[in-house]
Amino acid sequence: MNNKSNEIWKNEDKYDNWELRKHRFVDEMRPVLFQYMGITPDSYVLDCGCGTGVLARYIARGLGSGRVLGFDISRYLVDYGNARIADENLSDVCKLVVADGFELPFDDNTFDAVTNYTYMGVLSDPVAGLKEMIRVCKKGGTVSSITPVRGVEWKGEYPLDFAERLHELYDRQEEIYRKYFFIPKKCISKAMNGIP
């Protein structure tokens, strides 16, 4: 197995940049995302490559008796994220731990839903990472992945009926980034492909 990407990520400590991503997850999207991710209010959820846990906290705010656990290989991002979880009074519902996605320290068939936001695309061996995600998901549970469409290099037509609307929304998001975060237009594509 090729786990070369671990060397890049285990010392990642730019938690301020990753934290900006919380603006991408709005409350109105939660019902649709929960449906896609197979999450119900009582689910036990795993957020893979959680960074500072922006997705894990977003999920936590929509759970009832359920729980969400996030893991990341960078202890800096995990420590920062757990501090934010405490600030936001989510510690009973949400926790982040340091773990390697190529060798997860969880039993088979543990989680109802296993998801991630822009994690699989950074792995040097995404198939090995996906196999671990499937192993720890309960039989009949849901393994899902979320990635921004425009940041992904796609040869040919987008295979989505709603691609035009998606691009319109993406342009509006860029406007908002420019207005509030003062990122020059020429830097935005680069920023959206990497950090944040």
Ligand SMILES: C[S@@+](CC[C@H](N)C(=O)[O-])C[C@H]1O[C@@H](n2cnc3c(N)ncnc32)[C@H](O)[C@@H]1O
């Ligand atoms: C593009 S970032 C996304 C972070 C977070 N999901 C977010 O959207 O803010 C990818 C994350 O995957 C983590 N990562 C990379 N390889 C990993 C591995 N083998 N095991 C666990 N986490 C890993 C990185 O440390 C990084 O936080």
